[in-house]
Amino acid sequence: MTTANTNTATQTNSTEVNYEISKFALNVxxxxxxxxxxxxxxxxxxxxxxxxxxxxAAGFLGAVMGV
Numbered sequence: 001m002t003t004a005n006t007n008t009a010t011q012t013n014s015t016e017v018n019y020e021i022s023k024f025a026l027n028v029x030x031x032x033x034x035x036x037x038x039x040x041x042x043x044x045x046x047x048x049x050x051x052x053x054x055x056x057a058a059g060f061l062g063a064v065m066g067v
Contacts, residue, residue: 047056061067 047059051059
């Protein structure tokens with residue numbers, strides 16, 4: 001009489017599901033980081049367009065020094 005080892009098959013499927021979930025979560029994190037980076041670059045370009053490089057530098061120093 002032979003018996004099938006179903007425990008190994010179940011563990012393998014569970015591992016594959018956990019791997020896919022981790023891969024999806026990592027891709028979501030990478031996507032969000034990319035969107036935040038693009039938004040930051042757009043804000044920097046907008047600030048440069050509105051104030052120029054000198055105005056941006058003066059505003060940055062004023063914000064850091066609390067003036």
